[in-house]
Amino acid sequence: MAQLTHNQILILESITKEVISEGNKNEFLVQIIEHAGGFLNAMTRSAYEKSKGVSYNTAKKYRENRKILGVNFVIDND
Numbered sequence: 001m002a003q004l005t006h007n008q009i010l011i012l013e014s015i016t017k018e019v020i021s022e023g024n025k026n027e028f029l030v031q032i033i034e035h036a037g038g039f040l041n042a043m044t045r046s047a048y049e050k051s052k053g054v055s056y057n058t059a060k061k062y063r064e065n066r067k068i069l070g071v072n073f074v075i076d077n078d
Helices: 006-021 026-040 045-052 056-061
Strands: 064-068 071-075
Touching: 006 026, 045 056, 045 071
Parallel strands: none
Antiparallel strands: 064 071
């Protein structure tokens, strides 16, 4: 995994401070996850398979797969 830049670390620290200081943090965190998922074009393997018309094994073996929170996602943001 690549190292984070100084600015990226500052952004993560800023998010951490915001989450700690706010009372209703669930909606904010969900929005961050959805926002990041949009940039990644992240889909579960089965959703990717249906969306792209490829087999499950193609999605699994020939695409970038990342396990996030225990769920395998295909990352296709090229």
